[in-house]
Amino acid sequence: MEDAGVAKDRTISVASAFSAHQQAVQDRDHKFLSRAVEEAYKGVECGDGGPFGAVVVQNDEIIMSCHNMVLKNTDPTAHAEVTAVREACKKLNRIELSDCEIYASCEPCPMCFGAIHLSRVKRLVYGVEAEAAIAIGFDDFIADALRGTGFYQKAHLEIKKADGSGAVIAEQVFEKTKSKFTMY
Known part of the structure; x- marks a missing residue:
């Protein structure tokens, strides 16, 4: 029996190679996004803030994992993404994260997007659009x-x-x- 996308001469079609790559990216994104979602749950369970989580990834390793800390820190800017960017920059001792990606449980607000953009993160993946947060009372x-x-x-x-x-x-x-x- 032949493997899907592998010809009898054991060559792989471009389409199947691309499909395999897409699946690998999707699996990787799911792994890191799941961690961001875990952070969102953690933040609510701890009473630290709303259901938002973010992780910063460098070379396939999570270097920072944060949740919303608005209530705990009495700081309206302590959103998960801003906190993750701040802490990742401190950990790496630099102000840019151009070799990093950020995974956020929810579409970032303009403030968080600004922090992500200013830190030069190379890729942002978010789980759900902002409307999901708006639907439960966030503005x-x-x-x-x-x-x-x-x-x-x-x-x-x-x-x-x-x-x-x-x-x-x-x-x-x-x-x-x-x-x-x-x-x-």
């Missing part, structure tokens, strides 16, 4: 605020670019410090 106010479309934007937060002397001194900080630091 999308960050995205709404950025778009200027949500209730939160209209009712609680004013966003204004400074003008006058405030704008001038804020602009001057860049000119006055540009030779004093190295771009990262």
